[in-house]
Amino acid sequence: MKILSACAFDCPDACGFEAQWGSSQVRGRDDHPYTRGFVCRKLTKLLDALEGPRPTQPMLREGGVLNPISWDRALSILAGRIESAVKRDPRRILWGTGSGNLLMTNCLLDLFSQRLGGFTGLAGSLCGGEGGHGLSLSYPVRRHVPPEEVLESRRILLWGRNVAETNVHFVPLIARARAMGAKVGYLDVRPTRTHGLADVAWTLRPGSDLALGAFLCGEVLRGGGGPVGEFRGLEEFEGSIRWATRQEVGRLTGLSSQELDEILQFVTSDGPLSLWAGWAMQRRQGGDLLMRVLDSLVFLLGSQGVPGGGMVFSADDGAPFPPGFAEGCFSRLAPRPVVGPWLKGAQDPPVELVIFSRCNPVTQTQGVEDLLELMDREDPFFVCLDWRLSATASRSHLFIPVAPFPEQPDGLVFSYWHDLLQVTRPVRRSPCPSEADLLDSILRMLGFDPCVRGSFEPFVRQVLSNPGLVPVAEGIWRFPHPDRNRGAFSFPLVPPVGPAGDSLTLVTPHRFDAVNGGGCESWAEGDGLVFRLSPREASRLGLRDRQRVAVRSPWGEVRGVLRVEEGVAPGTCWTHSGQRGVNLLVGPQLTDRWNCCLSQVEVELRPL
Known part of the structure; x- marks a missing residue:
């Protein structure tokens, strides 16, 4: 039986694929506007791994070693820990989820916390939160730039965006644009596969992107360029970037004067410029400001809001979520990137039970030494729900295997690159329960009515009731993102960048x-x-x-x-x-x- 589904990995491409039920063999959907017949190695690796040995039985740490235990015992331990904590204060439970997959129905798992009084949840981003915030300040309403618009670009600037390794379905579009006469420039801190796609590439010191962006904006203004359209704050912006001189920016970036001229010539040549920004460079203090400066550059060049032009970072993947579902599920929030240090200092009340689901904070979060220290103790008690024995699972007190997304119930996935909303379906039977079914089982054991799995169907139905959805193929719709910028463009103020030393x-x-x-x-x-x-x-x-x-x-x-x-x-x-x-x-x-x-x-x- 042929199954049509979509990949739910945390990846901008959100591939559409087809598979035979129970087989690890998949191919990209030919009727998918971006996948066009191929899927990347990440999905095929996952499906191959599901065919091989994997944990299908819960494991409990006893004497410092994880040993298999029965499902009944595992669920009894988890239910008992939850019941004890909830009786004292639901905030004593930390419910930590991540982006092990991007199924839209994942938000409904938080209903488990809501039903039991509201745990401590996580907020903040390990990915694009800072850059997204910065770009939200440029326009009251921001236009979505469809990936295929790159075919109308005359200049394509990949600024820290290594598409050949992290956005592979963009590569054919860039190749077509080059065949149509577009020039591709690439800025990064190291050699990557994307260099092979570029007509010209430059290497700059990490953390110096803001200085380069400010310099380019200043040169455009000094060369007689100026904004087209409604704006505010230009005079203040221009005054705030006067520190970004050629000499200073060359020192900060490591770029020669000739290289600075090359980049300036590239961005100011005729025709619309599309700037595609990467994620890593905004994961720092001032990452929001960096995105605003790059946005300002595109605006000053007259490339905002025109076909083939625009500043592109990450689409609004929260746009399709209907209001009212899984809101107000937590009584307290903790910072996701530094969950270990936060747990160590948590008081009023302290946390006694930590449940990590679809995340691997042992290898992904900051200040992890505090987390590892806590995991070596008996209190708090750590539980990990995952399909594999990750670094976090192997350090937890209780590991419970759950189904990965190719074995999860019907759901939806939405891209943060293109505009496609897609149905996801299981392609094989799982030897482990889904997270939703597991949580509903715990609720029954605690004497509560289940609320998680039953919320999936009405949630999907409401998402698909959006009158703006445009059918593309079976189980695929285009989502109605804003098609133009609305309101005045707002320029930022840019303080000087600190000195570049030998660090x-x-x-x-x-x-x-x-x-x-x-x-x-x-x-x-x-x-x-x-x-x-x-x-x-x-x-x-x-x-x-x-x-x-x-x-x-x-x-x-x-x-x-x-x-x-x-x-x-x-x-x-x-x-x-x-x-x-x-x-x-x-x-x-x-x-x-x-x-x-x-x-x-x-x-x-x-x-x-």
């Missing part, structure tokens, strides 16, 4: 065949972590290729192997995210909106 910034990009580091924990074993520097930085530090090194930050130290790599920007030390131990180097700093600062870590290397 190294830790850069932790995703690997092309992994999502949020999923399945990457084992890379840190064997020869250890691998860190990469440019030949210039290695020489300055007196280090050589394949040498064992200690990498230290103000918050921790890890050991690994150094690889010297041509093309890495000055001031850059990079390794892939998701490897066990890498986030020991990342401290508990947050933005004002509780968003992460994973890209704001300075490290030192020394030989072993």
